[in-house]
Amino acid sequence: MKRRQFLTSAAIGGAATALATPALAQSATEMNIVSTWPRDFPGLGTSAQRLAARIEALTEGRIAVNYFAAGERVGAFDSFDEVASGNSQAYIGADYYWKGKHAGWSPFTAIPMGLTYTEIDAWMKFGGGQELYERLGDEFGLIGFPAGNTGVQMGGWFNKEIESPDDFRGLKIRMPGLGGDVMAKMGASPVSLPGGQIYENLVSGAIDATEWVGPWNDFFLKLYEAAQYYYWPGFHEPGSQLCLGMNKSWWSGLSAIDQEIIKVCCAEENAVSMAEANANNGVYLDRLINEYGVELREFNDDIYEALGEASAEVNEEARDHSPLAAEIMDSHLAARATIGAWTNLSDAPFVAKRNRILDL
Structure with missing residues (x-):
């Protein structure tokens, strides 16, 4: 009996060793991730670093991740080409940065007057x-997944008050994506700068707003050191979705x-970043106002209506880029109509009424 138990145990142990040995012998798969964000920057940067670390941890080192913040391996706006070429395996960023390559990329970050976080997540x-x-990614040898969101963004920082649509005329403003195209229709001069270059340009006067x-x-x-007026609500990025984009050939080789x-x-980081x-x-808005004297301003109805009209024109122009861009934009706007109709009866009126009753 003891002999049979010994032989059985030995056989099981030998089989386990035989299965384990090849796995142990395999070298780790390298995953170089380039980012559009500065290193250790609260929110965007730390979210990207957290995602990179999580991938290596949960794969138990089978995927060895090397994370590079903006400028450490390539410039922020060079991330797309770096990954599409196969020089690196993945990027973390906002896909509307690539709208010059295909207009279809913008709706996967945000479009003016588009989807909020809960709406784009549902879409x-x-x-x-x-x-x-994934169909758009196929055209560039890429595949990606939502990996973060910042929610409804603020309207921006301005060195002068914006009291009418005409006040945008002549402004040099940092605003990427289709939102920048809206600013052009409003008479402003939009520029696209990575995050790490915004402060210096605003302080120097190279831009008037951001x-x-x-x-x-x-x-x-x-x-707050460079501009006095902080406007709300943003129209350009109502639910800015961020992404982990990967070289599809590399992805296809994974188990x-x-x-x-x-x-x-x-998926986890997508939810965690929005919660964070x-x-x-709210905490930092209070600090900006009460500790640093920032003046909060609301875009009035005339301004918002003008922004809405310009947004509709810009979104239609993006749609005209190609059949796939039209399909993507049509799908995004259809979601705005159907999911947005529910938002209009659920979250939006509840929050407005709750805050009025509680004087929040």
Whole structure:
């Protein structure tokens, strides 16, 4: 009896060793991630670093991740070409930066007067967004997944008050994506700058105004030192979705389990980053106003209507780029109509009435 137990145990142990040995012998798969964000920057930068670390941890080192912040391996706006070429395996950033390559990229970050965080998340998961995203990625040898969101952004920082649509005329403003095209229609001169270059350009007067994200992220760029007026609400990025974009050839070589782990890590970070932004924005808005004297201003109805008209024109022009761009934009706007109709009866009126009753 003891002999049979010994032989059985030995056989099981030998089989386990035989299965384990090849796995142990395999070298780790390298994943170089380039980012559009500065290193250790609260919110955007720390979210990207957290995602990179999570992928390596959950794959138990089968994927060895090397993370490079903006400028450490390539410039922020060179991330797309770096990954599409296969020089690096992935980027973390905002896909509207690539609208010059294809207009279809913008709706996967944000379009003017587009989808909020909960709406774009619903579109991506249940409204056909992810499928369209992958079709667009195929044209560039890429595949990606939502991996962060900053929610409704502020309207921006201005060195003068904006009291009418005409006040945009002649302004040099940092605003990327289709929002920048709206600014051009308003008579402003939009420029696209990576986050690490905004402060110096605003301080020097190279630009007159800028948008970035929201109070938490804006606080750490010290934009309050360079502009007095902080406008709300933003029209250009109502739910700015961020992404982990990967070289598809590299992705296809991963095991099914490691592909699934990356998907799960992205989904987790997508939710965590939005929760983190919501937890911090109110705190830092209070600090900006009460500690640093920032003057909060609301875009009036005339301004917002003008922005809405210009947004409709810009979105239509993006739609005209190509059949795929039209399909993506049509899908995005259809989600705005259907999911947005529910938002209009649920979140929006509840928050407005709750805050009025509680005087918040």
